[in-house]
Amino acid sequence: MVLIFAAPLCAEDYGLEVIGLEPLFAGGIQPFFGTNHSLSFSRQRGSRRAHNDDFEYDFAHRATAGLHYGLPRDIPGDLTLSFFAPLVYRDFRVRTGYGVVGDQVGGLGDLGLFMRGRYLWFVPGDGTERSISLSASVGVELPTGASGLERDGIRIPRELQPGRGAASLTFAHIALFGLGKLGYGGRLDLASVTLVRHNSVGVGGDGYDFGDVFRQEFVFKLRVIQEKPYPGNTMFVGAGLIYEAQGADRDNGRTAHDTGWRQIAIKPWFSWHPRPQDIIQVEAEIALWRDVNGSQLVEGVSFFVSYGRRF
Numbered sequence: 321m322v323l324i325f326a327a328p329l330c331a332e333d334y335g336l337e338v339i340g341l342e343p344l345f346a347g348g349i350q351p352f353f354g355t356n357h358s359l360s361f362s363r364q365r366g367s368r369r370a371h372n373d374d375f376e377y378d379f380a381h382r383a384t385a386g387l388h389y390g391l392p393r394d395i396p397g398d399l400t401l402s403f404f405a406p407l408v409y410r411d412f413r414v415r416t417g418y419g420v421v422g423d424q425v426g427g428l429g430d431l432g433l434f435m436r437g438r439y440l441w442f443v444p445g446d447g448t449e450r451s452i453s454l455s456a457s458v459g460v461e462l463p464t465g466a467s468g469l470e471r472d473g474i475r476i477p478r479e480l481q482p483g484r485g486a487a488s489l490t491f492a493h494i495a496l497f498g499l500g501k502l503g504y505g506g507r508l509d510l511a512s513v514t515l516v517r518h519n520s521v522g523v524g525g526d527g528y529d530f531g532d533v534f535r536q537e538f539v540f541k542l543r544v545i546q547e548k549p550y551p552g553n554t555m556f557v558g559a560g561l562i563y564e565a566q567g568a569d570r571d572n573g574r575t576a577h578d579t580g581w582r583q584i585a586i587k588p589w590f591s592w593h594p595r596p597q598d599i600i601q602v603e604a605e606i607a608l609w610r611d612v613n614g615s616q617l618v619e620g621v622s623f624f625v626s627y628g629r630r631f
C-alpha cells in the first residue's frame with residue numbers, strides 16, 4: 321500500500337487569468353509567466369494532526385509560461401483563448417509500500433488549453449462603479465508530463481510524478497460584482513469562482529484515476545490606488561475564503577487507500593497594474609481546516625507569483 325499525501329489543487333495552476341479574478345479583455349495577446357510553490361511537511365489522520373515519525377515532506381515547485389489571446393471585439397462574448405506549459409520540480413521524502421523514499425524529480429508537466437467567455441456584462445452608468453460580470457471557462461490538460469518515472473527500479477508514487485497520466489477536463493464559472501466606490505476614491509469588488517475538475521477523462525495510465533475536484537472561492541477585492549487619467553497605475557488588495565474537496569482516487573476501479581480530502585483555506589491576494597498593459601499578481605493559500613481520508617501528508621502553505629504583459 322502506498323500512503324498518499326493531499327495536494328490541494330490551486331486555480332493558480334492554470335496560469336494568470338485562465339481562471340482568475342481579473343477582467344477579460346477583447347483583442348490582443350498577453351504572454352504570462354507564473355511560479356507556484358507548495359510546502360507539505362506534516363501528517364494528518366482524519367481532521368487531527370498525526371506524528372510524522374519518518375520526517376516526510378514534499379516541496380513542489382511549478383513554473384508556468386503561456387499565452388492568452390483575446391479575440392477581436394467584433395466577435396461577441398469577450399472570448400479569450402489560453403495555452404500554458406508548466407515545468408515541475410519536486411523534492412520529497414515519503415513512505416511508500418517499499419519503505420521511505422527520498423528523491424527529486426522534474427520535467428515538463430501537462431499542457432493546458434482553455435477558453436473563457438463572458439455572457440453577461442451590466443453597468444448601470446450612474447457613476448457608482450457598480451457592475452456585474454459573469455463568465456464561464458472550459459479547459460483540458462493533456463497528459464504530456466511523465467507519469468512513470470522510477471528510481472532504483474521502484475516507481476515513484478503517482479501523485480509525485482510531473483504528469484497525471486491522463487487528460488483532465490475543467491469547468492469554471494466566474495462572477496465579478498462591483499460593489500461601488502468608497503469615500504476616498506477606492507472601490508470594493510466581490511469575486512466568486514466555482515470550479516469542477518474531472519481529473520481523469522477516460523482511464524488514467526495503468527488504470528489509475530485521480531479523484532475529481534470541486535472548489536468554491538469568494539474573494540473581496542479593494543482598489544487602493546487608481547491614478548488618473550484612466551487607466552493609470554492601479555492596485556488591488558484582497559482576501560478570500562475557499563472550500564475545496566477532492567474525491568478518493570481509483571486504482572483499477574477500486575478506491576485507493578489514503579486519498580481524498582476536504583479543506584477550508586484563506587487566500588490573501590494582491591494585484592498591481594503599474595501600467596495598463598502590465599499585471600503582477602501575488603497570492604497565497606493557508607488551510608484553516610482540513611479533513612483527509614486515512615493518513616496523509618498535507619500541504620502547509622502555497623503561494624503564487626505571476627507577471628503578464630498585454631500587447
